[in-house]
Amino acid sequence: MNQAQVSGEMSDDVLAIAEKWRQAGREVALATVVETWGSAPRATGSHLVIDADGNFEGSVSGGCVEGAVIGEAADVIESGAPRMLEFGVADEIAWEVGLSCGGRIKVYVEKVA
Amino acid sequence: MKFELLQQLNRARAGRRAAILVTDTQSGEQRLIEAGEAAAGPLAEALAARFRSGRSGMAEDGVTFLTVHVPPPRLVMIGAVHISQALSPMARLAGFDPLVIDPRTAFATPERFAGVPVIAEWPDEALKEQPLDAYTALAALTHDPKIDDMPIRAALEANCFYVGALGSRKTHGKRVERLMAAGLSQELIKAIDAPIGTDIGAQSPAEIAVAVLAEIIAALRKGPASVRAAA
Numbered sequence: 001m002n003q004a005q006v007s008g009e010m011s012d013d014v015l016a017i018a019e020k021w022r023q024a025g026r027e028v029a030l031a032t033v034v035e036t037w038g039s040a041p042r043a044t045g046s047h048l049v050i051d052a053d054g055n056f057e058g059s060v061s062g063g064c065v066e067g068a069v070i071g072e073a074a075d076v077i078e079s080g081a082p083r084m085l086e087f088g089v090a091d092e093i094a095w096e097v098g099l100s101c102g103g104r105i106k107v108y109v110e111k112v113a
Numbered sequence: 114m115k116f117e118l119l120q121q122l123n124r125a126r127a128g129r130r131a132a133i134l135v136t137d138t139q140s141g142e143q144r145l146i147e148a149g150e151a152a153a154g155p156l157a158e159a160l161a162a163r164f165r166s167g168r169s170g171m172a173e174d175g176v177t178f179l180t181v182h183v184p185p186p187r188l189v190m191i192g193a194v195h196i197s198q199a200l201s202p203m204a205r206l207a208g209f210d211p212l213v214i215d216p217r218t219a220f221a222t223p224e225r226f227a228g229v230p231v232i233a234e235w236p237d238e239a240l241k242e243q244p245l246d247a248y249t250a251l252a253a254l255t256h257d258p259k260i261d262d263m264p265i266r267a268a269l270e271a272n273c274f275y276v277g278a279l280g281s282r283k284t285h286g287k288r289v290e291r292l293m294a295a296g297l298s299q300e301l302i303k304a305i306d307a308p309i310g311t312d313i314g315a316q317s318p319a320e321i322a323v324a325v326l327a328e329i330i331a332a333l334r335k336g337p338a339s340v341r342a343a344a
Contacts, residue, residue: 019123022116030114034138034178035171045169045180082141108138108178112114 014058027052040103192255193220200322250275277306
């Protein structure tokens with residue numbers, strides 16, 4: 001029973017998805033929440049996986065800044081260079097993308113190559 | 114991240130091995146450290162603390178990010194008894210994967226344990242399929258040495274983060290004698306939580322389940338009782 005359970009768990013798992021997508025030949029970037037301040041919606045270590053077409057799984061903020069992270073991921077996939085993103089209420093971009101909870105987060109985006 | 118590193122990390126996770134991905138967020142350089150691997154250098158202490166807490170975070174230098182992967186905690190109950198019937202759903206609510214083992218087929222029926230995996234086999238057989246590890250808690254609840262002793266011993270040797278055994282002080286005294294005769298060290302035997310559970314005066318099976326779960330959570334979050342008492 002447990003074998004099936006484990007593989008079931010792994011199949012909705014962001015890192016497992018990243019591996020599967022890459023295995024299938026898709027270009028993939030991985031975003032990770034590396035620091036949070038205040039009432040950030042997702043814990044440090046949370047992941048979002050993005051492919052070159054903008055498909056994604058997982059979350060780094062519960063929906064507030066994913067759009068911006070996906071946009072940056074496209075650049076990271078193209079250049080191959082990792083990037084550190086910061087979102088917060090003090091930041092004009094954060095208002096645009098709507099991190100309205102009052103928290104601040106740092107997100108590290110890297111290519112899986 | 115290199116694809117090979119991602120595969121290595123996913124293999125460790127699937128195999129219930131704790132691992133930390135160390136990322137230099139400036140250079141993009143990464144390496145994977147598995148629990149038990151000797152980690153030398155300035156990060157050694159931070160890595161050990163992260164393995165214990167299971168939390169990801171930035172190292173003190175503000176540049177090195179530690180992504181911590183520890184397996185979800187499991188609770189193995191020996192004995193498909195009344196206490197396990199109460200303890201299984203409670204453990205699941207608290208975030209543990211419960212598993213019940215009992216060779217007595219009259220007890221170990223799926224009807225008595227809705228949705229909880231039950232293995233109706235002797236523990237030595239059942240544990241071959243489900244090896245114990247440091248992220249597993251084991252509660253021996255049958256009162257029967259023929260069923261309880263082997264998994265208690267296996268759990269101590271596998272460094273399970275919690276090992277509890279039901280029974281009075283007198284019953285436990287006899288158990289200690291048997292385990293010592295079987296060659297187990299006194300230090301390992303001392304790690305057994307007996308009489309089982311936090312002392313809240315529990316009487317009913319459900320109350321005992323609460324006491325056991327409280328002790329399991331304390332062991333997970335604050336370390337084994339022997340260490341907590343010394344601190």
